[in-house]
Amino acid sequence: MLRPFALRPALLRRLRGAPPEAETKILKHVPLLARLGEPGIRKALTGRYERHLSGSLGDVGSGFPTLDFLSSIGSFMDGHTYIAPYVALHGYFGREGRKACRLRREVLPGNHEDLRVGVFVDGMEAVNGVATTYRNVQVLAEREHAGVLKVVRCGGAPALDGELSLRAVTTLPVPLYDGLTLGVPSLLDVIEHVTSEDYDVLHVATPGPLGLAALVTGLVLGIPVVGAYHTEFGAYAGRLSGDAFVAEIVEVAVREFYERCSVVAVPSQATALALRNRGYRIGSFEVLKNGVDAELFDPGKRDQGLHDALGGGRKLLLYAGRVSKEKGLGRLASGYLDLLRRRDGDDVRLVIVGDGPYRGELEAMLGDCATFTGFLKGEELASTFASCDVFVFPSTTDTLGRAVAEAQASGLPAVVCGTGGPRECIQPGVSGFVVASGDEEEFFSRIEGLLDDGALRGRMGRAAREFAGGLSWEAVIDEILSLHSRLAGVGSDLPASV
Known part of the structure; x- marks a missing residue:
């Protein structure tokens, strides 16, 4: 399931010593699982998965002890083998459901109101430009396009109107950003939420724990994913840490994430050009500029x-x-x-x-x-x-x-x-x-x-x-809906890459 996210060979060498293969782990628990009914099997596997998740990230600090962090990533990915059977089932039925959905749209063409988009935002409670952007999008979407866009976050304060807060299995301190932590969801919770909401498109605001889970969910279920590129994480990591190796690790991880998105939304032409110049293999860029509240700022x-x-x-x-x-x-x-x-x-x-x-x-x-x-x-x-x-x-x-x-x-x-x-x-x-x-x-x-x-x-x-x-923010919302409609097949084909 996570094989498409294989890291570059230079980094894989640092992940030696990761726990055994998935088959060995699952087989070890077969005698116990055989005695349980289906609810008991699910409870046992998901409980083991969540404990493994918490344990693998429990020792990660807000600094960047590089080798320890890489080892944690290996253990984190390995823990998902406990829920692999459920992910596989969701993947099969999800892809079949997508085929039925496409057929329905061909027979009964819809409009914007038929569109359903899940917008997954890590760190929604933070004070930064990305969080502010999606708070504005959420407020305007709820007022003008209720039911079309739903903002999804993980943990933190109670959910507001038009958004949903998924349970956080554990939290992850953001490397090099003291005091900033992100909720880490259960991948199974994210898959089941997306399945129940029947989203046509997933929009991922950042490549954090929730964003990664949403991207994997899109790949498993065959749902197009828009990856929004807001931050030069590699450059930030290099300048904050003063370590070129840290910058390289972050850059590789970010590139692996965005290259698997159906479309990458960038806030400027300069960003699209910079990513191309750095060798990102991205098929389609879409420029979605930020808005400004001209009534407030006057x-x-x-x-x-x-x-x-x-x-x-x-x-x-x-x-x-x-x-x-x-x-x-x-x-x-x-x-x-x-x-x-x-x-x-x-x-x-x-x-x-x-x-x-x-x-x-x-x-x-x-x-x-x-x-x-x-x-x-x-x-x-x-x-x-x-x-x-x-x-x-x-x-x-x-x-x-x-x-x-x-x-x-x-x-x-x-x-x-x-x-x-x-x-x-x-x-x-x-x-x-x-x-x-x-x-x-x-x-x-x-x-x-x-x-x-x-x-x-x-x-x-x-x-x-x-x-x-x-x-205006109204123009931003219109551009977002236009992009998602084209991806979902509601409107015309995607435009040529910028």
């Missing part, structure tokens, strides 16, 4: 009192997002301190909105030269955006940069790097500037130009607001 929410409180009357540079090394904040801090020295430090202030593991080090680097607000949301966040003057985004690893779109909607000109998706969130030269990655001198030259030219700031700010008007 230049009209500018508050002069808040502006003065944040910077003492100075012009305000704003960064908003996760405060972590991979976001390029070390380079931003160094360049900003140089900027202050050139300008005698009396007319500009950097505002950092957000939180993360790099905050303490960044505060020590910047001292009293910057304002740290911590995590903000809702109206408080929107007012802060609108009350600043220029948005700066130094990250070269973001696939989109949702905060850039929020800044544009708030009427802020933006200066971003030319690598990754953020450059597609502005109109270069019209609503902001795109600077070649690594050209720190040009990056801060563009910032100074905006600080010194109020007319340019105003012109670009108005253009930014107009540009953001085309990034």
Whole structure:
């Protein structure tokens, strides 16, 4: 069942010593199982499976002890042999059911309302762009397309309207992200949920434990899977760990995941190009851009009192997002301190909105030269955006940069790097500037130009607001439904790969 996920030979060598073959494990329990009825057999096998699952992941820490982590993966995969008979049965009947479904659609053509999509999101409770995206999708889908999209998560807080929370067998700390844990579901629970809901398409938000279970379920049942690529996990792992081998392991695992999806949804053309250039063998990409709430993020929410409180009357540079090394904040801090020295430090202030593991080090680097607000949301966040003057985004690893779109909607000109998706969130030269990655001198030259030219700031700010008007969440939902309809055979054939 999991054989398609075989790792590269260099990594397989590190998985030696994994438990015995599946046949040996199952045969060992045959004498006991023979004495039980069907419910007893199922209870015994699933109980053993879940204990094995918990045990295999129990010693994984939030750091990245590479060899221990690889061994845990081997044991984790091996534990699924206990439920292999049930997976095989679901696979057979699921594929037969799909054939019947296709026949029904040919005889009785349907429409969007016939579509059923399961959207599987790891870490839905987290504070990050991916979680925010799917919370917005969930709210709008429930309001405009009730019954078509269902958001599925694992563990955590009680489920809200329009979503379902599956039971977590255990939890897994996310390597290199202290404090962030993901629920690990039973593969059998995921398969049975998908079977009972009769989904036409599975949409997987991230390659986490729930996402992996959903992908395997799609492969077993013959249901098309859309894999959404939101994060450059390999690049993040390398920058956070400083270990090229760690980055390679993560990159291999992520590539194995997405190459098995029917379609890979990316937030920008730049992301699709980057994956192709790195050798990802993906048949079809679909660009699904993020949306922005232009009612929440509005230049009209500018508050002069808040502006003065944040910077003492100075012009305000704003960064908003996760405060972590991979976001390029070390380079931003160094360049900003140089900027202050050139300008005698009396007319500009950097505002950092957000939180993360790099905050303490960044505060020590910047001292009293910057304002740290911590995590903000809702109206408080929107007012802060609108009350600043220029948005700066130094990250070269973001696939989109949702905060850039929020800044544009708030009427802020933006200066971003030319690598990754953020450059597609502005109109270069019209609503902001795109600077070649690594050209720190040009990056801060563009910032100074905006600080010194109020007319340019105003012109670009108005253009930014107009540009953001085309990034509505309603348009995002329509694109998602169009893609899923084509995959399910409700609409026309899939478009050519981008």
